[in-house]
Amino acid sequence: MALVIIDKFKDRVIKVVKKIPSGKFLTYKQVAKLAGKEKAFRVVGNLMMRNKDKNVLCHRVIKSDYTVGGYLGREDLDWLKAALLLKEGAIGVIPTDTIYGICTSAFNKKSVEKVYKLRKRNLKKPCIILISDIKELKLFGVKLKNWQKNILEKIWPAKISVILPCQSKKFSYLHRGTNTLAFRLPKDKFILKILKVSGPLIAPSANWEGYEPAKTIKEAKKYFNDKVFYLDRGKIASEASTLIDLTQKEIKIIRKGADYRKIKLLLRKTF
Structure with a gap:
């Protein structure tokens, strides 16, 4: 019985x-x-x-507790479980190459809009998109000029986010009318593993707009509670990425952050 x-x-x-x-x-x-x-x-x-x-x-x-937990009977495959969820458009707080980010598939419009709502983000402000290969820029209709490609090949992979032109109306929910998108190709092997399964992800920091970025999952839960899943990798305290603008041939440094020295040296040699 x-x-x-x-x-x-x-x-x-x-x-x-x-x-x-x-x-x-x-x-x-x-x-x-x-x-x-x-x-x-x-x-x-x-x-x-x-x-x-x-x-x-x-x-x-x-x-x-809304952490992903193990997958296929293995606790060490929690990253794969998170990647599969993200690929489908679920929203999760995961460790990136810099800090914890609240992430989802860049190709899922509804999920992207939900991230804006959860994060209380300025609706006119685009999110940085993480990619696993420079070739993925084509998926967003980004056509690199030779000088842009040369720069990217020298600086990536790194904690350097790069603003590039994106004229496609298809991705207006990403560029928010700016006709530009910021991309980053990380060097960190862990986030690259996730990206190769999930595909490109939007990855704003895990906090409400104007508040301190979460350094732990406990802190992230204070912002997002049970609205998202969590992939815990302990405390992460790092600088945000350096942000540069490559929309014009004159390179602009928008934000000095992680790997800034690298970009400064490389750009000095290039120009």
Whole structure:
């Protein structure tokens, strides 16, 4: 009889998980409650850990504290779980190459707009976009001139964000009418792993506009609570990226930050 009850609960759990839409997630407790046994969240966790059914997208079920938790039975694959969620348009606070960012797919307009709302961000201010390869600029309709390409090949990968022209109306939700977008190709191997799965991500700092960037997940939760998922990598205290403008042949340094010395030396040699 006990096995029959467990099997019925398992079937209900699977049905609940299969109904989680792309770009959304539920916690183990929420799944257990919807399946009829709120206190059986550990059973849900075990079921997801052992899941081998490709039709059951277990990456959409996260820990009850809203950190992503392990994936495919491995705690060290939490980054992959986060990457899959981000690819689908979910919103999460993750470690970038500089500080914690509140991120989502740059190709998901609804999710991008939600990040603006959650972050209380100036609607006219574009977000920096993280990419894993310079070739991904073409996905945004960015056509590099030879001098721009030469500069980028010298400075990237680095903690240097670069403003480039983007005239495409298709991406007006990203450039916010400025007809420019800022991109960064990180050197950090961890965020690159995520980007190669998730695709390009918007990555403003994890805080409300005008407030201090979160250095820990605990601090980030004070801003975003249960509205996003979290990928915890302890305390991160770093400078924001250096920001330069390459829309004109005259290079403008908009913000001095991480890797500023590198850009200064390279640009001095180039010009």
